[in-house]
Amino acid sequence: MLVRDRMTKEVITIPSSTTILEAQKTMRESRVRRLPVVDGGKLVGIVTYNDLLEASPSKVTTLSRFELTYLLSKMTVAEIMTRNVVTVPPDVPIEEAALVMQKHQIGGLPVVEEGKIVGIITESDIFEVFVETLGVWEGGTRITLELPQRPGALHEVTGIIKEHGLNILSLATFYEEGKPEYRYVVLRLNTLHPERVVTRLKEKGISVCHVWVAPKGENGYVLSIQ
Numbered sequence: 001m002l003v004r005d006r007m008t009k010e011v012i013t014i015p016s017s018t019t020i021l022e023a024q025k026t027m028r029e030s031r032v033r034r035l036p037v038v039d040g041g042k043l044v045g046i047v048t049y050n051d052l053l054e055a056s057p058s059k060v061t062t063l064s065r066f067e068l069t070y071l072l073s074k075m076t077v078a079e080i081m082t083r084n085v086v087t088v089p090p091d092v093p094i095e096e097a098a099l100v101m102q103k104h105q106i107g108g109l110p111v112v113e114e115g116k117i118v119g120i121i122t123e124s125d126i127f128e129v130f131v132e133t134l135g136v137w138e139g140g141t142r143i144t145l146e147l148p149q150r151p152g153a154l155h156e157v158t159g160i161i162k163e164h165g166l167n168i169l170s171l172a173t174f175y176e177e178g179k180p181e182y183r184y185v186v187l188r189l190n191t192l193h194p195e196r197v198v199t200r201l202k203e204k205g206i207s208v209c210h211v212w213v214a215p216k217g218e219n220g221y222v223l224s225i226q
Helices: 020-030 049-055 065-074 094-104 123-133 153-163 195-203
Strands: 034-039 042-048 108-113 116-122 140-148 168-174 182-189 207-214
Touching: 020 034, 020 049, 034 116, 042 049, 042 108, 094 108, 094 123, 116 123, 140 153, 140 195, 153 182, 153 195, 195 207
Parallel strands: none
Antiparallel strands: 034 042, 108 116, 140 182, 140 207, 168 182
C-alpha cells in the first residue's frame, strides 16, 4: 500500500497572506488541523491548529476582546508557519510515511510530486491502515505467538491452521526489545472456536501468548490458554 492510496487528494491550502483569524475559520469550517501554505503554486510552509493556538493571546491578557480581534486580523500565517516543511512523494510505502512522522514527531505530511502538492497524509490515515491491516472489523480469533527466528517456523504454524480448515484473515509480526532471537506473530483466524487449533499449536511446542475471540460487531474476550 502506497501513500497515494490513502492520502487526501482534495487538499485545502492557504496563501501566506492569510490572517490568523481567516486560517482559524478555514480549519473550523473544513474540519482539518493543518493547512499547507502555498504561494504561486509552490509549497512554502505549513500551519497547524496548535500553531494558531500558540499565536492567540493568553486568556489572562489585559487586552480587550476588540483589541485581540484587531491584532489577530493583522497577523498573517507567514509569521508563524513552519517553513522547512517535511514532505513525502506519493509512491512511497505507507509505513515509510509513518516512520517519517514518528521521526519528526508530526501528525501530517504534505504529499509532493514534481514540486506540486498533490495530497496530504495524516496520522488518522495511518491509524485506519493499521486497523484494516490487523483485520479488526473482520471479527474472528486473534492469536499471538512467540516464534523463534529460524527458517520454517511460520510455515509450521500455517500448516497447523490449514489442517484445521481455517483461513488466516490477517497476519502481522513485531519484535520485543531484548529478545532478538524471537519474533511475535499476530494472526487473525476465521473462527470463534479456536480451542482445537490452540491446543495443537501448544502440542507442537509453539508458544501461544494470547488469544482474543471477537465476534464481528461485538465485544471480544480473552480465551484462557492454560
